[in-house]
Amino acid sequence: MKNILFIHNPRRAPFSFGGIERVTLMLAEWLQTRGFRSYVAAVGFDIPIIPEQLADKVTMISTPRRKMSDRAYCNFVAESVARFEIDYVICQGGHLKHMDLLRRNIPQRVPVIYCNHSQVLWEEVRSAEIFDRKQRSGGVLSSLRRRLLLSAAHRRSVRRYRKMYDAVDRYVVLCGGYVDELYGAVGDARAAQDKCRALYNPAARPLADTEIALADKRREVLFVGRLSYPDKRIDRLLEAWSLLGEECADWELLVVGDGTERETLESAVARKGLRNVRFCGAVSDPSQYFARASVVCLTSSYEGWGMVLVEGQRYGAIPVAFGCSAGVREIVADGGGYVVEPFDVDAYAAALRGLMRDDAKRLDAARSAMRKAALYDIDRVGNDWLRLFGELDRR
Numbered sequence: 001m002k003n004i005l006f007i008h009n010p011r012r013a014p015f016s017f018g019g020i021e022r023v024t025l026m027l028a029e030w031l032q033t034r035g036f037r038s039y040v041a042a043v044g045f046d047i048p049i050i051p052e053q054l055a056d057k058v059t060m061i062s063t064p065r066r067k068m069s070d071r072a073y074c075n076f077v078a079e080s081v082a083r084f085e086i087d088y089v090i091c092q093g094g095h096l097k098h099m100d101l102l103r104r105n106i107p108q109r110v111p112v113i114y115c116n117h118s119q120v121l122w123e124e125v126r127s128a129e130i131f132d133r134k135q136r137s138g139g140v141l142s143s144l145r146r147r148l149l150l151s152a153a154h155r156r157s158v159r160r161y162r163k164m165y166d167a168v169d170r171y172v173v174l175c176g177g178y179v180d181e182l183y184g185a186v187g188d189a190r191a192a193q194d195k196c197r198a199l200y201n202p203a204a205r206p207l208a209d210t211e212i213a214l215a216d217k218r219r220e221v222l223f224v225g226r227l228s229y230p231d232k233r234i235d236r237l238l239e240a241w242s243l244l245g246e247e248c249a250d251w252e253l254l255v256v257g258d259g260t261e262r263e264t265l266e267s268a269v270a271r272k273g274l275r276n277v278r279f280c281g282a283v284s285d286p287s288q289y290f291a292r293a294s295v296v297c298l299t300s301s302y303e304g305w306g307m308v309l310v311e312g313q314r315y316g317a318i319p320v321a322f323g324c325s326a327g328v329r330e331i332v333a334d335g336g337g338y339v340v341e342p343f344d345v346d347a348y349a350a351a352l353r354g355l356m357r358d359d360a361k362r363l364d365a366a367r368s369a370m371r372k373a374a375l376y377d378i379d380r381v382g383n384d385w386l387r388l389f390g391e392l393d394r395r
Contacts, residue, residue: 002035003039004086006038008020021042022307023307041061042062042063061080081110112169116171119327120173129233175200199388203376212315217366218292232300295317321339
């Protein structure tokens with residue numbers, strides 16, 4: 001039996017059922033059927049967190065309450081590698097500033113794999129969103145400040161990406177488009193080392209048509225996720241909803257999730273006089289919402305993969321998303337849903353309107369989306385991980 005250590009960002013405490021955490025548990029459950037034991041390191045854990053069938057195959061390791069950028073955190077990980085006789089280290093995102101220190105402090109036979117669960121250079125998009133929200137006045141001076149800010153963010157991000165790439169044995173991204181973007185960021189010399197691999201995030205096995213009554217779907221449009229501004233931009237969805245008007249008065253928009261923007265968004269709904277918008281709060285298992293909804297929305301400025309879109313496909317909830325990243329475009333392409341040019345709110349509203357007013361169109365689109373979900377089946381993704389492990393074993 002080989003041992004895998006999954007490292008999680010302690011700033012995402014406690015370990016719960018967020019997207020990255022679900023990916024880890026899904027992989028751990030699949031890999032245990034192939035003779036692997038998984039160790040999961042995080043700063044704290046929701047109880048109960050481990051499915052019963054994994055209790056004797058997954059060990060949770062509580063890490064110090066430190067940033068991943070602290071040397072002490074990397075030292076703790078190195079000690080865990082020795083203590084639990086780890087064969088592979090998989091870092092599930094976060095910024096390990098001293099990943100090079102970790103690489104030096106564990107045996108060379110133990111490969112370190114870094115997984116970037118967002119789009120490449122997402123940091124620059126976030127910086128732009130924050131600046132644009134704070135900067136109320138325009139003009140030449142504001143434009144110059146923006147260019148200087150983004151230039152500095154780009155240089156800072158590229159340094160971090162290069163340092164991480166140099167320190168690890170494999171750098172994993174979420175789709176082929178990100179491979180090209182990463183190599184563009186780190187430069188030709190590093191690209192020649194060929195250390196980047198594209199592996200989809202896994203999803204639960206697709207449901208059969210008989211398990212989801214597509215014809216009985218409710219007239220519900222769904223958003224599921226964290227209510228935050230720089231990344232998720234739910235305000236765009238509310239703006240699109242306001243454009244639909246009375247012609248879609250028999251439809252409801254459900255916002256499932258919580259976060260710092262909730263009060264602002266609720267105030268916007270009241271101020272604009274928007275009808276049929278319901279804030280449902282955060283839930284640990286949103287599957288009941290996916291099963292009922294006809295459409296699932298994503299209006300993010302940046303998004304690595306958009307697990308909500310994959311989950312929507314699985315349940316026959318049709319994704320409608322701004323094509324903000326290679327990952328989002330790949331999920332929604334080829335019958336997986338509807339992709340809208342960023343960030344054309346009028347076009348987004350038109351895409352929603354076209355689905356909401358045509359029952360036959362919705363039914364065909366839902367079936368197509370469910371077929372697309374098969375690409376992310378855990379068996380496909382798990383076997384890709386086995387091939388990566390085999391590749392590293394032959395070094």
